[in-house]
Amino acid sequence: MQSLNTFSNRLGLKSMAGLPRKFQDYLMIFLFLLPAVILFLLFVVYPILQSVYYSLFNWKGFGPAEDFVGLANFQNIIKDRVFLIALRNGLLIIALSLFIQLPLSLLLAVLVGRDLPGRTFFRAVFFLPYVLSEVIAALMWLFILNPDPDRGFINAVIVALGGQPLAWLGNPDLVLIAIFAALTWKYFGYHMLLFMTGLQNIPSEIEEAGRVDGANAIQNFFYITLPLLSSTIRTSVYISVLGSLQQFIMVWIMSKGGPVNASETMATYMYRFGFVRFQLGYGSAVAIYMFLLCLIFSLIYLHFTRKPDYLSGLEG
Amino acid sequence: MQARAVYRPTFNARKFLQRFLQYFVLVTVVILVFVPIVILVFGALKTRGELMSSPYTPPIPPRWENLISILTTPRYSFWPMLWNSVMVMVATTTGVVVICSLAAFIFARIDFRFKNWVFQLFTLGLMFPINIAILPVYFVLRQLNLLDNLWGVIIVQTAFQLSGNIMILRGFFAAIPAELQDAAYIDGCTAFDFFWRILLPLAKPALAAVAALTMIMSWNDLLVPLVVINNDKLWPLPLGTMQFQGQYGQDLALVSAFVLLSALPTVVFYLFAERQIVSGLTAGAVKG
Numbered sequence: 001m002q003s004l005n006t007f008s009n010r011l012g013l014k015s016m017a018g019l020p021r022k023f024q025d026y027l028m029i030f031l032f033l034l035p036a037v038i039l040f041l042l043f044v045v046y047p048i049l050q051s052v053y054y055s056l057f058n059w060k061g062f063g064p065a066e067d068f069v070g071l072a073n074f075q076n077i078i079k080d081r082v083f084l085i086a087l088r089n090g091l092l093i094i095a096l097s098l099f100i101q102l103p104l105s106l107l108l109a110v111l112v113g114r115d116l117p118g119r120t121f122f123r124a125v126f127f128l129p130y131v132l133s134e135v136i137a138a139l140m141w142l143f144i145l146n147p148d149p150d151r152g153f154i155n156a157v158i159v160a161l162g163g164q165p166l167a168w169l170g171n172p173d174l175v176l177i178a179i180f181a182a183l184t185w186k187y188f189g190y191h192m193l194l195f196m197t198g199l200q201n202i203p204s205e206i207e208e209a210g211r212v213d214g215a216n217a218i219q220n221f222f223y224i225t226l227p228l229l230s231s232t233i234r235t236s237v238y239i240s241v242l243g244s245l246q247q248f249i250m251v252w253i254m255s256k257g258g259p260v261n262a263s264e265t266m267a268t269y270m271y272r273f274g275f276v277r278f279q280l281g282y283g284s285a286v287a288i289y290m291f292l293l294c295l296i297f298s299l300i301y302l303h304f305t306r307k308p309d310y311l312s313g314l315e316g
Numbered sequence: 317m318q319a320r321a322v323y324r325p326t327f328n329a330r331k332f333l334q335r336f337l338q339y340f341v342l343v344t345v346v347i348l349v350f351v352p353i354v355i356l357v358f359g360a361l362k363t364r365g366e367l368m369s370s371p372y373t374p375p376i377p378p379r380w381e382n383l384i385s386i387l388t389t390p391r392y393s394f395w396p397m398l399w400n401s402v403m404v405m406v407a408t409t410t411g412v413v414v415i416c417s418l419a420a421f422i423f424a425r426i427d428f429r430f431k432n433w434v435f436q437l438f439t440l441g442l443m444f445p446i447n448i449a450i451l452p453v454y455f456v457l458r459q460l461n462l463l464d465n466l467w468g469v470i471i472v473q474t475a476f477q478l479s480g481n482i483m484i485l486r487g488f489f490a491a492i493p494a495e496l497q498d499a500a501y502i503d504g505c506t507a508f509d510f511f512w513r514i515l516l517p518l519a520k521p522a523l524a525a526v527a528a529l530t531m532i533m534s535w536n537d538l539l540v541p542l543v544v545i546n547n548d549k550l551w552p553l554p555l556g557t558m559q560f561q562g563q564y565g566q567d568l569a570l571v572s573a574f575v576l577l578s579a580l581p582t583v584v585f586y587l588f589a590e591r592q593i594v595s596g597l598t599a600g601a602v603k604g
Binding site: 025026028035037039040043046048050108113122126133141156185189247248253270290295 | 338339341342345346348349350351352353355356359368371372414415416418419421422426428434437438440441443444445447448449450451452453454455456471472474475476478479482506507508532535536537538539543554555557558561568571572575578579582583586590593594597598
């Protein structure tokens with residue numbers, strides 16, 4: 001009682017202590033949720049609604065939006081070749097993440113296993129890039145990808161092996177691969193961590209039983225470990241897809257979406273129109289497309305798997 | 317127990333080969349992870365001339381000049397940027413921990429009408445990450461006159477950390493046995509007493525995890541400051557690092573030193589708080 005009194009006194013609600021319990025409870029619910037709800041409505045929900053409104057205008061950002069254009073922005077976006085490149089790049093990054101990055105992370109998680117000596121060391125090292133900021137990761141990769149073999153380490157290795165140095169970030173055919181390498185370097189440790197935790201939740205007795213029944217290591221993995229890991233894999237896929245759709249900082253620093261838009265993503269496209277060219281109505285429409293894509297993907301995902309585990313897992 | 321003893325792996329050639337392959341792959345990946353980092357450290361510890369003539373050799377003897385010049389040259393404004401980052405990080409982390417634990421407590425332990433509705437609202441936030449929201453958020457900040465103001469960065473970072481962290485804390489709070497709450501109520505505690513005196517002390521590891529995650533997120537964030545802050549006196553470290561590379565990009569040794577120094581706090585923090593970071597991330601994503 002005492003702390004509630006001091007708490008309410010501080011808020012100038014001295015009379016509250018005498019009020020019925022029920023009212024106190026409601027007041028507490030209200031006060032506890034208030035800051036979160038206000039911040040969330042003002043900075044997450046309201047911006048969504050507002051950008052829906054602005055997306056219907058041709059608006060340069062100065063003065064009120066008056067030049068109403070209806071859905072023209074939305075139509076122009078899907079007609080823009082650059083946006084389609086950005087969309088394709090997003091899908092490509094998703095595909096590469098799902099078929100290269102996640103299997104690699106899973107393989108490493110299995111290799112590190114439960115009791116390998118040095119397990120904590122490997123985990124700490126593999127997870128380090130995830131903790132470093134995207135700016136630092138992008139700059140480090142910018143340095144080692146330098147086309148000059150005397151400045152870029154990767155080209156130095158290629159030359160030492162007898163090859164020709166490559167302009168990784170200057171070549172439209174290579175830029176996305178180079179960026180994807182950097183993204184994998186940065187993010188595989190996170191997925192590996194998820195898989196390691198998932199593996200740890202599988203009782204070792206089950207795998208042992210498989211071994212007793214004569215399954216070899218590979219059968220054991222595909223018929224026992226993998227199915228039991230499916231909820232972790234789903235979570236990992238979900239995070240990976242949403243992350244790929246909105247890739248921005250690493251791309252912006254390494255290539256600015258270039259050369260000639262070859263590495264454009266939807267987020268760099270939106271940033272270019274919103275903050276470089278100040279076509280805010282058009283940029284808002286891009287934001288809405290991205291939001292809808294994420295929403296549709298989430299809904300499909302929910303439909304097939306009920307809830308992402310990082311929502312449902314926390315309820316139990 | 318008997319079965320276990322019989323099937324305990326024995327140290328034979330096959331086992332040895334398997335272990336060897338395991339370590340071979342893992343060590344290869346360790347080397348790949350370290351390549352960009354080692355190249356950066358080597359570059360930072362050489363003079364500009366040394367870096368030109370022998371770019372990939374170890375820096376023997378190490379040259380500390382680049383690092384010292386960054387730390388002591390006011391023009392490079394390393395310290396003011398560090399200070400801006402610290403202020404934003406402290407404010408954001410405090411805000412996230414306080415606001416999220418209040419809300420998560422209600423969602424986990426108190427029932428009221430429309431609770432599910434309000435909660436669903438917050439899950440929507442998970443589908444609307446800041447990278448997508450940044451342009452719409454920019455409009456709101458401009459209307460509120462929060463551009464070129466560190467508070468703008470702090471508020472936006474906090475707002476976009478709410479959803480995820482409320483979910484994490486709600487999970488932890490819900491796991492505390494209901495008997496404890498009943499016992500506290502019987503002993504005359506109010507709901508607030510229970511929250512303040514029993515739940516929060518019990519949830520310290522969870523709060524530490526949320527705090528550690530938020531600190532990393534805030535410290536590393538580039539996008540929000542990039543959009544909100546124009547004034548170079550208010551640049552936090554990541555934004556400053558990017559601009560430094562733009563301005564002094566020709567002097568690779570100097571830029572390497574700057575990047576190294578701006579990465580150092582994160583690495584040190586990671587070494588100390590690895591457990592909290594890992595537990596926060598896995599609680600947020602993995603069932604169990």
